[in-house]
Each structure stands twice: as C-alpha cells, then as structure tokens.
Amino acid sequence: MGAAADDSCVPSYAKAVVALPAVLFAWFCTLVPSVSRGESVAWSVAWLPERGIHFAFFVDGLGLLFALLITGIGSFILLYASEYMRGHPQVGRFTAFLTAFMLSMLGLVLSDNLIVLFVFWELTTITSFLLIGYFHEDATARWSALQGLLVTGAGALAMLAGFVLLGSAAGTYSLSEMLASPTGLADHPAYLPIAILVLAGAFTKSAQFPFHFWLPNAMAAPTPVSAYLHSATMVKAGVYLLARLSPVLGGTEFWAVSLTAAGGFTAVYSAAVALTKKDLKQVLAYTTVMALGVCVMFLGLDVESDGMRVGVIAAVTFLLVHALYKAALFMVAGAIDHAAGTRDLSKLGGLRAAMPVSCAAAALAALSMAGVPPFFGFVGKEALYSAALESPVALLAAAAILAANLLIVAAALLVSLGPFTGEVKPMPRHPHEGGWQLWSGPLVLGCVGLAAGLFPGPVFEWLVLPAVKSITGQSPDYHAALWHGINLPLALSALTLASGAALYLARGPVLGALRRLIRSLPVTGDRAYDACMAGVARGSEELTRLLQCGVQRRYLLIVFATIGAALSGTMWAKGSFALPLRPPAVSFFDWTLAGLIVASAFVTIVAQSRLLAICALGVVGAATALVFLRFGAPDVAMAQFTVETLVVVIVAMVLLKLPGFRGEVRPSPLGRVRDGLVATVVGVATTLVLLAVTLETPQMWLRDYFEANSVAGGHGRNVVNVILVDFRALDTLGEITVLAIASVAAYTLVARLPRRRVRSRRAGRRKAAG
Amino acid sequence: MNTLILRQATRFLVTLILMFSVFMLLRGHDHPGGGFIGGLIASIAFCLFLFVGDTADIRRLLRADPAAVGGAGLGLAILSGLIGSLVDGSPFLTSKWVELGGLHVGTPLLFDIGVYFVVIGAVLTLVLGIKEQ
Numbered sequence: 001m002g003a004a005a006d007d008s009c010v011p012s013y014a015k016a017v018v019a020l021p022a023v024l025f026a027w028f029c030t031l032v033p034s035v036s037r038g039e040s041v042a043w044s045v046a047w048l049p050e051r052g053i054h055f056a057f058f059v060d061g062l063g064l065l066f067a068l069l070i071t072g073i074g075s076f077i078l079l080y081a082s083e084y085m086r087g088h089p090q091v092g093r094f095t096a097f098l099t100a101f102m103l104s105m106l107g108l109v110l111s112d113n114l115i116v117l118f119v120f121w122e123l124t125t126i127t128s129f130l131l132i133g134y135f136h137e138d139a140t141a142r143w144s145a146l147q148g149l150l151v152t153g154a155g156a157l158a159m160l161a162g163f164v165l166l167g168s169a170a171g172t173y174s175l176s177e178m179l180a181s182p183t184g185l186a187d188h189p190a191y192l193p194i195a196i197l198v199l200a201g202a203f204t205k206s207a208q209f210p211f212h213f214w215l216p217n218a219m220a221a222p223t224p225v226s227a228y229l230h231s232a233t234m235v236k237a238g239v240y241l242l243a244r245l246s247p248v249l250g251g252t253e254f255w256a257v258s259l260t261a262a263g264g265f266t267a268v269y270s271a272a273v274a275l276t277k278k279d280l281k282q283v284l285a286y287t288t289v290m291a292l293g294v295c296v297m298f299l300g301l302d303v304e305s306d307g308m309r310v311g312v313i314a315a316v317t318f319l320l321v322h323a324l325y326k327a328a329l330f331m332v333a334g335a336i337d338h339a340a341g342t343r344d345l346s347k348l349g350g351l352r353a354a355m356p357v358s359c360a361a362a363a364l365a366a367l368s369m370a371g372v373p374p375f376f377g378f379v380g381k382e383a384l385y386s387a388a389l390e391s392p393v394a395l396l397a398a399a400a401i402l403a404a405n406l407l408i409v410a411a412a413l414l415v416s417l418g419p420f421t422g423e424v425k426p427m428p429r430h431p432h433e434g435g436w437q438l439w440s441g442p443l444v445l446g447c448v449g450l451a452a453g454l455f456p457g458p459v460f461e462w463l464v465l466p467a468v469k470s471i472t473g474q475s476p477d478y479h480a481a482l483w484h485g486i487n488l489p490l491a492l493s494a495l496t497l498a499s500g501a502a503l504y505l506a507r508g509p510v511l512g513a514l515r516r517l518i519r520s521l522p523v524t525g526d527r528a529y530d531a532c533m534a535g536v537a538r539g540s541e542e543l544t545r546l547l548q549c550g551v552q553r554r555y556l557l558i559v560f561a562t563i564g565a566a567l568s569g570t571m572w573a574k575g576s577f578a579l580p581l582r583p584p585a586v587s588f589f590d591w592t593l594a595g596l597i598v599a600s601a602f603v604t605i606v607a608q609s610r611l612l613a614i615c616a617l618g619v620v621g622a623a624t625a626l627v628f629l630r631f632g633a634p635d636v637a638m639a640q641f642t643v644e645t646l647v648v649v650i651v652a653m654v655l656l657k658l659p660g661f662r663g664e665v666r667p668s669p670l671g672r673v674r675d676g677l678v679a680t681v682v683g684v685a686t687t688l689v690l691l692a693v694t695l696e697t698p699q700m701w702l703r704d705y706f707e708a709n710s711v712a713g714g715h716g717r718n719v720v721n722v723i724l725v726d727f728r729a730l731d732t733l734g735e736i737t738v739l740a741i742a743s744v745a746a747y748t749l750v751a752r753l754p755r756r757r758v759r760s761r762r763a764g765r766r767k768a769a770g
Numbered sequence: 771m772n773t774l775i776l777r778q779a780t781r782f783l784v785t786l787i788l789m790f791s792v793f794m795l796l797r798g799h800d801h802p803g804g805g806f807i808g809g810l811i812a813s814i815a816f817c818l819f820l821f822v823g824d825t826a827d828i829r830r831l832l833r834a835d836p837a838a839v840g841g842a843g844l845g846l847a848i849l850s851g852l853i854g855s856l857v858d859g860s861p862f863l864t865s866k867w868v869e870l871g872g873l874h875v876g877t878p879l880l881f882d883i884g885v886y887f888v889v890i891g892a893v894l895t896l897v898l899g900i901k902e903q
Contacts (some may be wrong), residue, residue: 634802638794642810646893649817653900715867715874716799724804725878725885729863732881733847736888743892747837747899761888 017099018082021074024106028067035064036466038475042049042112042176048493052173056112061177061466064242065320066109066233068463073327074102076441080331081224083437084338094134098228099461105233109240114163114173115240118156121205124234125152131225132218144217147529151214152204152323159241161200165194170248179473185254195249199258205436206238206292209266223334226281230325231288239295239319243312243471246299247258257494259300260393264400266293271407275507276515278334280343280415284326287369287411290404291322297400298384299471304393308476309468314380314387316467320459321368321380324449328365328442329415332358335438336419341428345414350424360418364446366416368453370409370500371493374482376452376459378493381405387491402492402728409500412508417504456480510586553667556677564681567689578692589630597624610655618648635720777822778823784831787815794877805882809889816894824902828894836898840891847884850877 031041033694044056059067081098085091102124112119118429126149133145165172169188185191202208207215218230229235242259249255267290274286298315335358336351339342352359368377384405388397452459460480469475484490503510547558571577605614621644628637667675706719706727714722724732791812798804819828832839854864854877867876 061782635804635807638802638807639810642807642814645814646810646817649814649820650897650900653820653897714865714878715801715876716878718798718800718802718804720802721798721804721879721882724806725799726865727880729851729865729878729881732885733851733863736844736847736885739892740844740888743840743895744837747895750896750899750903 007725015082017095020099021071021078021102025068025071025075028064028071029286031059031064032068032462035059035061036462038466038469040415042178044112047116052167053114053334054174055116056174056176057107057110057116058112058176059110059464060470061468062240062243062470063110065316065463065467066236067106069236069320069323070105070233073228073323073445075226076327076331076444077224078102079437080227080334080441081222083435084224084334085222093129094222097127097134098224101131101229102496105237105447108237108441109534112175114167114175116335117175118163121159121201121237122153122156122582123238124229125149125156125205128152128218128234131229133162134222134225135220138220144214144220146220148214150533151211151529155201155204158197162194162197162201165190165197166245166248168192170687175244179470185248191252192250195252195254195258198245198249202238202241203262203296204238205241206296207266207289208238208293208296209269210525210528212270212289213529214265215289216282217526219279219281219285223281223337225332226285227327227334230285231330232323235288235292236295236323239292239299239315242296242299243315243467246312246471246474250299251302251668254494256300256302256513260297260397260633262299263293263295263300264397266290267297267404268293268400268407271404271411272514273518274411275407275414275503275511276518278345280336280345280348283332283345283411283415284329287408288322288326290408291318291326294401295319295322296406296631297397298387301387301391301397303387305387305390308478309472310383310387310390310478312471313464313468313476313478314383316464316471317383317460318380320452320464321377321449324363324445324452325368327375328361328445328449329369331438331442331445332362332365333415335434335442336431338434338438340419340431345418346675347425347427348419349422350420350432352420353424355420355433355439357433357443359708361439361442361446362416362420364450365442366412368446368449369412371405371496372497372769374450374453376449376456379456379480379482381493381496382484382489385492386484386487389488398492402496405496406503409496410503413501413504414507414747453482456482472686474585518636553675557675560682561678564678567685568681569686571685571692574610576692577688580691584694585767593623593626593630595707611652614648614651614655618644621647633720635718780818780822784815784818787818788812791815791886795882798882799879805885806889809886810893812886812890813893813897816890817897820897820901825898828898832894836891836894837858838891840888840895843884843887845884846887847881850880853877853880871877891894 007554028420032675035041040058040060042058044054047053047055077096078095081095082091085094088094101124103126104120107120108124109116111120129145129149132148133142163173166185169185169190170178172178185194188194204214207213215235217228219226222228246255246321259512270286270289270293274283274290277286295315295318298311298318301311301314303311333343335355336348339355340348340351342348364375368375371377371381384401385398388394391397442461454660457480460478464480465476465478468478505619549555597620600616600623603616604613604620621640625637625640625644627638628634709727710716710719710722714726716722716726775885791808793808794803794811795805796803798808816828816831816892820832829835834842851863854860854866855862857866865876865878867874869875
C-alpha cells in the first residue's frame with residue numbers, strides 16, 4: 001500500500017471515498033429487519049410542489065434489495081478499482097465518476113417520484129457515458145460511449161414522455177401513492193402510449209432486443225466499470241422500473257406479451273451469441289444481456305400458483321443470483337487481463353497454478369452461474385423452471401428458458417475452465433496473482449453465492465420476499481429450499497447441466513456453425529445504429545446546406561417566404577380575411593405620410609447606389625415613426641427614430657468598406673420576379689391581418705388592468721415603461737440578454753474578417769519603420 | 771466631414787446629448803422615455819464621435835470595453851430582480867420600493883438603468899467592431 005502514495009496524485013483523505021459504499025451498505029443492512037416486516041422508510045423535501053414534484057425517497061423491499069446490491073457490490077468494486085487503476089494518471093477522476101454513478105443509482109432505486117427517478121436515471125446515463133469513454137484517447141471507446149448514451153438517452157426521453165402521461169393519468173407523480181392504490185390503468189385511454197413509452201425506456205436501458213447491441217460495446221470501459229454498471233447494477237435499472245411499475249401498468253395482455261416475448265427472445269439469442277465470442281468480457285457481456293432478458297421475461301410471465309406470483313419470485317431470485325456471480329466473474333476477468341495482458345480465450349490457458357485464488361473465486365461464481373447444487377444459482381434455476389411450467393405458455397416458456405440455460409452452462413464452463421485449465425499458453429505478460437483488492441471481491445461474492453444456496457430461507461425472508469411484496473402487493477407464503485423433491489424442475493435442471501456440459505465438450509463444430517449463422521444475419525444492431533447515425537448526419541447536412549447557404553439574400557428569402565406562408569396560410573385556414581365595410585376616415589396628413597413611405601420604398605428598390613438605398617430606407621423608417629407619433633405611441637416613435645438614425649449610421653459605415661454595386665451578382669430576372677412575389681405576399685398578408693385585427697372588437701381587459709395598476713403598483717404614469725421594467729420585466733430581461741449576446745456574436749463575426757490582419761500588419765510595419 | 775465647426779460643436783453636443791439621454795432614462799417612468807430610448811440616444815452621442823475622432827476617443831470616453839458595459843448592464847438588471855428575492859423571498863423580478871423624501875425609488879429604476887447600459891454596450895460593441903476592423 002505504501003507505493004500507492006507515490007504513483008497517484010490523489011490526496012489520502014480522498015481515498016476514504018472507497019469506504020463510502022461500505023458505510024452505506026452497513027446502514028442499509030440496519031433497515032433490513034423493519035423493511036422485511038413490511039414497513040417502509042420515507043424522506044421527502046419539496047422541490048416543485050405546485051407541480052406535485054418532491055425530492056421524495058422511500059425504502060421498501062424492492063428498493064432495499066437494489067440498494068444493498070448497489071452498495072454491497074459497490075464496496076468491492078471501489079476496492080478493486082483502487083488496485084486495478086493504480087498508477088493511472090487520472091485515477092481520481094475515475095473514482096469520482098464511479099462514486100457519482102453509485103449515488104445516482106441509489107437515487108434511482110429509492111426515488112418516490114417519477115420525475116426525480118427520471119433525473120437520476122439520466123444521471124446514471126451520463127456517468128455511464130463518462131465511464132465507458134474513460135479511455136478517451138481510444139476511438140472505439142468514444143464511439144461505444146456515444147452509442148450507449150444515444151440509445152439509452154433516446155429511450156429515456158420516450159420514458160419521460162411516458163412518465164408525464166402516467167403522472168396525469170394517475171393524478172400523481174408519487175410512486176408510493178400509485179402503489180398504495182394500484183387501481184390499474186389498463187382501461188385508461190392513454191394506457192397503450194404510456195406502456196409503450198415506458199417500455200422503450202426500460203428496454204433500452206436493460207438492453208433488450210432490439211436495443212441489446214450497446215451493452216456488449218460498453219465493455220470498452222475499464223473492467224471495474226463493466227463489472228459494476230454493465231452487469232450488476234445500471235443495466236438492471238430497466239428491470240427495476242418494470243418491476244416497480246408492474247402493479248400500475250402490469251396485468252394486461254400487452255404488458256405480458258411484450259415482456260415475455262422481448263425477454264425470452266433476448267435471453268436465447270444473446271446466450272447463443274455469448275458462446276461465439278472469444279473475448280472474455282464479451283462472453284460475460286452477452287450472458288448479462290441473457291440474464292436481463294430472463295428477468296424481463298419472468299416479470300411479464302403472469303403466473304399464479306397457490307396464490308403466489310411465482311414469475312415475479314423467480315425474476316427477483318434470478319436477479320440476485322446473477323448480480324452475485326456476474327460481478328465476481330467480471331472482476332476475475334479483469335484480474336486475468338491485468339495479470340496476463342490479454343482477455344482472448346484462445347490465448348489463455350493453465351492459469352490455475354499462477355492465480356489459485358482467482359481460480360477458486362471463478363469456480364465458485366461459475367458453479368452458481370451454471371446452477372449446480374448447492375449454489376444459489378441452482379435455487380434460482382429451480383424457481384425459473386417451476387414458474388415457467390406453471391405459465392399458460394408452459395411449453396414455449398420452458399423451452400426458451402431451457403435453451404438459454406443450457407447455453408449459459410456452456411458459457412460458464414467456457415469462462416471458468418478455459419483460462420484456468422489446460423496447458424499453459426504463451427501470454428503477453430507473465431501471469432501472477434494480483435493484490436488482495438483484486439481477488440477478495442470475487443471470492444467473497446462467490447462464497448455468498450454458495451452460502452445463499454445452502455441457507456436460502458433467510459435470504460428469501462429478508463431480501464427476496466419483501467421485494468416480491470413490493471411488486472405484487474402480497475406477502476407470498478413461499479418456502480425456499482434447496483431440495484424440493486424429485487419433480488419436473490429438478491429433471492429439467494439435470495437435463496440443463498448434462499446438455500450444457502455436452503455442448504461445452506462438443507463446442508468445436510457447434511460453435512463454428514453458430515458463428516457462421518450469426519455472421520450471415522443481414523442486419524445487426526451495430527450496423528443499424530451506424531446506418532441510422534449516418535442518415536441523421538446526412539439529413540442534417542442537407543438541411544444545413546439548404547438553410548445555411550451563406551448568402552444573405554437567400555436567408556431573407558427563406559425568412560420572408562416563411563412569414564408570408566404562415567400569415568396567409570393561417571388567415572386562409574381560419575377564414576379570417578375581412579375588409580372594412582366602409583373606408584376609415586383618413587386625413588390629408590395620413591395620405592402624405594403613406595405617400596412618403598411608398599415613394600421612399602420605391603426609391604429603395606430602384607436605387608443604383610447603396611447610399612441612396614439606405615437613405616431612402618431611413619426615410620421609410622422615419623415616416624413610420626411619424627405614424628406611431630400620430631396614433632399616440634410616443635415611446636415607440638422615439639425608439640423608432642433613434643433606431644433608424646443608428647441603422648443609417650451603421651449601414652453607411654459598413655457600406656464605406658464595401659465595393660460598389662458593380663461586380664456583385666445580381667439576381668436573374670426570374671429571381672427578381674420570385675423576390676417580388678414573396679415581398680408582395682408578405683405585404684398583402686400583413687395588410688390583411690392588420691385590417692382583420694382592426695375589425696375585431698378590441699379586448700380591453702389587459703389595457704384596463706395595466707392602466708389601473710400602473711400608478712398604484714408600479715409608481716409610474718408611463719404605462720409602456722412600467723410594463724417594460726416591472727409588469728413584464730422578465731420578457732425585457734430576455735430581450736436584453738439576447739441583445740447583449742447578439743452584439744458580442746456580431747462583433748466576433750466582424751472582428752474575424754481578414755482585413756483586420758492586413759491592418760495590424762500594416763500597423764506593425766509602421767511601428768517598425770518609426 | 772471632419773470640419774473645425776463639427777469638431778468644436780461635437781464636444782458640446784456629445785455632453786448635451788449624453789445628459790439628455792440620462793434625462794430620458796430617468797423621466798421614462800412617468801413620461802415617454804426609458805432605458806431603451808435613453809440607451810439609444812447615448813449611443814448616438816458616442817457615434818457622433820465617429821465623425822470627428824478615432825474610435826480610441828470613444829473607448830477613452832467610455833473607460834471600459836463596450837462588451838463589459840453591456841455585461842454590467844445585464845448584471846445590474848438581474849441584480850435588481852434578485853433584490854426582492856433576497857429581502858423577503860418574493861419571486862424573481864418582484865419590484866421593491868422605498869420612499870425617499872416623497873419620491874418613490876425602486877428596483878425597476880435599477881432594472882431600467884441596466885437596460886440603458888445593455889443598449890449602449892450592444893450598439894457600441896457593434897459600431898466599434900465595424901469601425902476598427
């Protein structure tokens with residue numbers, strides 16, 4: 001440990017953060033007795049009370065199970081990472097991300113408010129992005145991080161829409177209130193959109209088919225991250241959400257069919273792919289996808305047996321089983337990578353002698369993964385089989401879970417026997433056992449898997465059944481045991497083990513065929529994702545070329561054509577065109593002003609020099625200001641006068657620096673007709689809108705309000721100004737913010753013109769001469 | 771353009787117009803005027819300098835970068851909105867008034883002064899940017 005201080009710049013007090021998850025774990029453990037009795041701990045502080053959004057948290061059975069997994073596995077992961085990442089220049093950053101992730105994940109599983117849950121959900125997405133892309137010099141890592149972010153982020157946005165719909169349908173954003181009276185929303189008209197949107201969020205996060213592809217790519221992250229985020233915790237957020245919301249959204253055919261079908265297919269497909277991979281982490285990643293598929297499938301499998309929702313029990317049990325063995329195996333995989341310098345299964349072998357403790361830990365975890373009695377994995381597999389057999393689609397469900405399980409048995413043998421047994425192969429590094437931080441986690445987790453299998457009673461009573469109660473609302477009278485007697489599930493378990501082992505032994509030809517089959521698939525998730533991204537890039541490029549062409553005249557054309565189309569289109573659609581029955585009284589002064597405006601506008605168009613054009617335009621502005629003055633708006637008139645003055649000065653200043661009209665590309669005759677048409681449409685439409693507006697009886701209540709309150713509330717007699725700086729000060733603040741930003745932006749454009757360089761060079765020369 | 775008459779007149783005109791702009795700013799609450807118009811008038815005063823002098827004169831007169839003037843104005847406007855929140859926790863931009871010798875002085879005046887400076891800063895940033903390049 002003494003060396004740690006030399007090779008990292010992390011202050012020693014910061015290293016105490018490694019103990020944080022362990023402390024939290026201990027605290028959550030103290031809650032186990034009360035929560036398993038059915039009580040729940042709640043804590044809340046108002047955030048946006050007007051919208052029913054509170055920073056509310058509650059700990060019930062389901063939340064506690066996840067919280068214990070997050071902090072318990074997190075304790076080992078942080079310890080493991082402290083050794084694994086030792087010497088890395090940015091280990092502090094890494095630990096900060098990992099801790100931030102852990103706290104976000106805890107927030108997610110303990111939130112009592114849909115919106116707060118969403119915030120934490122996105123926080124896990126962002127920390128996951130940062131952690132996958134941690135080796136940011138590596139292009140693959142960056143690509144994978146972005147893919148994970150985009151896929152889960154897109155799903156989360158859909159989920160947010162679903163949450164808002166759900167919140168308005170249920171009348172509350174509070175989860176505990178929803179769960180307290182699970183009337184079910186099955187008959188609500190918005191049920192289907194809600195369910196689809198929420199499933200989109202859960203399926204992308206938990207990597208269900210067809211969104212499974214990002215998870216194996218996320219293995220670009222350092223191994224502690226893979227072990228923590230992408231196997232044991234974050235990817236289970238989707239499963240958590242489905243479990244949490246199943247009392248509210250579950251119980252319908254749509255829910256059952258989508259969860260079972262997506263989960264079942266994902267499980268079998270990814271278990272098959274897992275076997276074809278050569279990279280140790282890839283094998284584990286695909287088996288993770290399989291495990292998520294199984295959890296989703298059994299949450300959807302709506303089976304009742306003896307009044308118990310055995311599907312949910314099986315899903316929760318398997319979730320716990322998987323978290324224990326998968327985190328252990330990932331950590332071992334990292335240790336192997338660390339020690340041998342490779343994760344390629346074809347290059348690994350005979351590590352048994354060099355890494356005895358890791359070998360033992362891997363064996364313990366793999367036995368649980370394969371479901372060998374008396375490990376906890378066996379209990380989980382029994383629960384899966386008995387639930388599948390009880391379901392209405394028993395044959396299909398049992399076949400799917402049998403296929404997935406036997407493939408997983410083969411995968412378990414592959415990852416545990418492959419690297420450790422056989423003859424010693426030449427490896428990039430001389431393999432050796434790592435520090436105690438590297439092997440203690442997997443060993444403890446593996447032993448926990450064994451202990452939980454030997455004594456399933458307390459595990460179920462304290463952890464699994466309270467979680468099941470949170471999901472189903474009832475306390476199941478379930479007796480967990482290692483030995484249920486000789487029955488069909490036991491026979492299936494034996495069949496799984498035997499055929500899995502047979503598959504492992506005969507893996508040569510079978511895997512070859514499997515690889516060819518998968519390679520021949522026309523569409524893969526990665527290819528679809530790349531095509532999608534390329535399409536987005538191409539589309540936005542086209543759009544940019546169309547809209548941001550860099551020609552001022554084209555911009556104006558687009559803007560005015562849009563205004564004209566919007567105005568006349570709206571007027572036409574609403575049938576609001578109206579002309580006054582008799583012409584309004586117009587004085588001689590008004591006619592003079594109108595004539596002045598029209599004449600100057602005409603001069604602007606036909607002017608052959610820019611200076612004349614801008615001066616004529618200034619006359620238009622000044623005459624317009626006179627119109628304002630005449631109709632009792634002195635403030636607007638004054639602003640108009642001053643603005644016109646400044647515009648003429650600024651434009652004249654710009655014009656002095658520009659070449660003359662000659663040499664400029666003038667629009668073609670057809671182009672002039674087009675411009676004239678757009679101008680006419682905008683002008684006519686504006687005129688018609690104004691005429692229609694003056695025909696309406698004006699709504700005076702706003703004016704009356706301002707006039708009544710201007711002196712009393714605003715201490716000012718100039719209503720316009722009181723509105724600007726008091727009643728609607730926020731609008732003004734927005735406007736002046738835009739003004740300030742726009743001026744700085746314009747300055748950068750002007751100041752970056754190449755003339756500046758010429759000038760400064762000239763100045764430099766002058767200085768040199770002088 | 772750069773005649774002796776204009777040069778001499780500008781000195782007085784700029785002073786007068788600047789004073790007028792402050793007058794417009796302050797009277798705005800009861801009569802036509804206000805921060806926006808005041809700021810524009812002040813900008814015109816500075817622009818008058820463009821015809822007789824260098825941009826360096828304007829910068830010297832302003833004593834700060836125009837962008838900083840605009841930023842300060844924006845800060846002042848935001849600050850005026852925060853005063854109410856700091857005093858008694860009322861929502862952002864709630865106006866607060868005190869009576870000084872029969873004259874009501876309140877945060878909206880501060881806000882208007884902020885607008886005044888933002889307008890000056892924005893216009894002069896642009897004008898000086900164009901003129902100097």
